[in-house]
Structure formats: structure tokens, C-alpha cells
Amino acid sequence: MKSKEISKVVLKRLPSYLAYLKSLPDDASPYMSATGLANALGMGEVQVRKDLALVSSGGRPKIGYLRENLIEDISQFLGYDNTTDAILVGAGKLGQALLGYSGFAAYGLNILAAFDARPTTAAIDGKDIFSMDKLEGFCRSRKVLMAIITVPAEYAQEICDKLIACGIKGIWNFAPIHLDVPANILVQNENMATSLAVLSMHLQAQIKEKK
Amino acid sequence: MKSKEISKVVLKRLPSYLAYLKSLPDDASPYMSATGLANALGMGEVQVRKDLALVSSGGRPKIGYLRENLIEDISQFLGYDNTTDAILVGAGKLGQALLGYSGFAAYGLNILAAFDARPTTAAIDGKDIFSMDKLEGFCRSRKVLMAIITVPAEYAQEICDKLIACGIKGIWNFAPIHLDVPANILVQNENMATSLAVLSMHLQAQIKEKK
Numbered sequence: 001m002k003s004k005e006i007s008k009v010v011l012k013r014l015p016s017y018l019a020y021l022k023s024l025p026d027d028a029s030p031y032m033s034a035t036g037l038a039n040a041l042g043m044g045e046v047q048v049r050k051d052l053a054l055v056s057s058g059g060r061p062k063i064g065y066l067r068e069n070l071i072e073d074i075s076q077f078l079g080y081d082n083t084t085d086a087i088l089v090g091a092g093k094l095g096q097a098l099l100g101y102s103g104f105a106a107y108g109l110n111i112l113a114a115f116d117a118r119p120t121t122a123a124i125d126g127k128d129i130f131s132m133d134k135l136e137g138f139c140r141s142r143k144v145l146m147a148i149i150t151v152p153a154e155y156a157q158e159i160c161d162k163l164i165a166c167g168i169k170g171i172w173n174f175a176p177i178h179l180d181v182p183a184n185i186l187v188q189n190e191n192m193a194t195s196l197a198v199l200s201m202h203l204q205a206q207i208k209e210k211k
Numbered sequence: 212m213k214s215k216e217i218s219k220v221v222l223k224r225l226p227s228y229l230a231y232l233k234s235l236p237d238d239a240s241p242y243m244s245a246t247g248l249a250n251a252l253g254m255g256e257v258q259v260r261k262d263l264a265l266v267s268s269g270g271r272p273k274i275g276y277l278r279e280n281l282i283e284d285i286s287q288f289l290g291y292d293n294t295t296d297a298i299l300v301g302a303g304k305l306g307q308a309l310l311g312y313s314g315f316a317a318y319g320l321n322i323l324a325a326f327d328a329r330p331t332t333a334a335i336d337g338k339d340i341f342s343m344d345k346l347e348g349f350c351r352s353r354k355v356l357m358a359i360i361t362v363p364a365e366y367a368q369e370i371c372d373k374l375i376a377c378g379i380k381g382i383w384n385f386a387p388i389h390l391d392v393p394a395n396i397l398v399q400n401e402n403m404a405t406s407l408a409v410l411s412m413h414l415q416a417q418i419k420e421k422k
Binding site for chain 1: 222223225226227229230231233234252253254289290291293295303304305308309311312313314315318319320356357363364365380381383386387388389391395397399401402403404405406407408409410411412413414415417418
């Protein structure tokens, strides 16, 4: 069984479990069972039970998991405990928004700096924005493995190639375009354009139904 | 054949086609074939041919599509031509970032205003941030159908229920939690937490391999 195949499926559900477990008040029961979690989130019990067994060995029959331990096990499994340093390329509106967003820390993401072909500002929230000629030196000296691409679609492949040449192994791609990469590089697409298209089609169908 | 099933699969690929077609310089050929598009994006030719035939009837054998028409047909299919008004709930860091991001206009999304339990500022980029008691009146009077949820996970379901009671039909959910909704409501999850977990796991595997 390939570990990659397990993770792709389970990974989509784990953040929900984690968010729910963390949201419970301090005076809630210190235990949480797969059944309880499945009911709370409206998910299948068998699925939740399997997922939890995969990431934590602390489950006890009829009692469940110690909530605190389960939170730690899921966080660790998801890599939120390890801080990942990243750089961002493309300091336009979206890039600046991500650069200024402090919420990523909770997921172990630390954006060190940004790079842009024509920086319009020197820093956002204390994070430097450098010109592109500084990219390679920075990635090499800081041993950065992850990059966030927020350039326009037409420049994304070129930037992607450049990043790989600088030693980047994982890319979080916000440009609405397919990126060609070697097998050892992972691209995770954040396709907001698709999400909006799906929503737009649903709303149009709803409006038509009403008429 | 249900139209919803078609769209789910095709919709994921269409924004890439559109971005590539738009990125071509003005002096490029005015025609684009499915083969040309498939090669440029590293995708299967048969798949691209089917997708294009689904959204545009302008394809001609051996010549392809008039690029300009294809751009228009895809945009229309994706609903980017229709402007969708939306409101945003949760004006924290992420909410403010989305509120200030002008790039959504290209996808037909128009965020009218934001709502927050305790607004810390009156407006972002000219968009008002109101307290929650103004939510229902605003949604009803402006006939808003779409909402963006950027509240912490533990409040997301409560906000979701409230939004549906206000007439919202489509929800773009940035909270890392599963939302329970009636069948006629569409939730599109933007799960950044999952993306980061996938990337983090890949990088950890890469680091282990190196050792």
C-alpha cells in the first residue's frame, strides 16, 4: 500500500476533524469517539473510525480517544507541528493578501519573503519583497523547499521552472493554469477560479428554477 | 446525462484553457485547435477535444476554433460574464484579504460588503463592514444569493444556518470544517489546510529521502 494513496484520501477529511476537536469547549468530555465525531460532522462512522485509526493508536473500545492526544496526533500527521519555510513569487494583490495573512502559522506555514518582477513596495507586515534576481541566492542560502506562486497565469510556468532550478520541491499554485513539473516535485493547485465557476453555475440554475 | 455531472469534471479544466488562451500574444494565430491546446498544457488531446466541444460549437475540422470566440464561449459557460453579488462573513485577517482582493472581478464575483460579530474597522477598500444584526436586512434588500464564510471553524455552521435563513443559495467556505446544508444549497470548500498538509507531507518525505 503506497503511503501517498492513503494520504490523498484521508488528508481531505483530517483538517475537519481537527477543527472540530479544537472547537470544543474546555469543559466538554476529555474523550471523543469515532461515533461522536462522525455524528457531529455528519459523516460516515466507518470512515471516521478508519481515518482515526490511521493517524492515532490511542483509541480504546467504548471510550474512544483522549481528545487532547487525538488533536496532537492529527496535527503531527498533517505536519502542522513542523514549521515549513516558504517563499512567495508574485507580490500583486493576491500575493500581498497571502503575505499579510497570519492564519497560516496554525498550519505550520512560515512565509519568509516575497519576490516580484517589479516590487511596488519594500515589505508587507515585516516580510521583505525582493526583486527576482535575489530569488536563487535566497532559496539556496535559506534552503527553502516550498514556494507559493501568485503570478498571472501566463508567467506561472516560467516561474515554476525557475523555482525548481532553485531547489524548490513543493509548489502551492494559485495561478489558474496547469504546471508541468518533474515527478519529484509536488504541485498543489488552489483553483479559486474553479470554485467560483461551480458556485456561479449553481446560482444560475437556482435563478432559472425560480422563474 | 445530468448537467451537474458534466460540469464537475469539465469545470476543473476549463479555467486552465481560458487562462492559456488569454495569455497568448495578440500576434499569435487567431485559431486554436484542441491538439494545440492539449500540447501547450500537457493534457490529453481526446479530453481537451471533448471539453471544448461541450462548451463551444465553433470548432472546424483541421482549423480549430477562432480563439476570440473560444475565450468568449468558455467565459460564458463558466459564468464569468454574469456578475454574482456576494457578501462575506468574518472580517478577520483572511476575510479582509479577500475583501481587498480585486482579482475576483475577472471571475464575475462582486463582494458587496462584509459582516462581523465585532467589526474592528468600518470598511476595507471602500467595502463596508457591518455588524451581524444588519445581515438579514442587507441580504433581503439586495437579494444576495452567495456568501463567503471566513469565520473560525467553530462558528462556521451557525453562520451557515443563519445565511441560509437569509436566502443564501451558494456558500464559498474557507473555514476548515464540513458544513451541513439542505440539498438545494451548494457549498464549495476552499480547503487551504488540506493543501498545506499535502505539501508538508511531500516535503517531509523529500527531506527523509535525502538523509
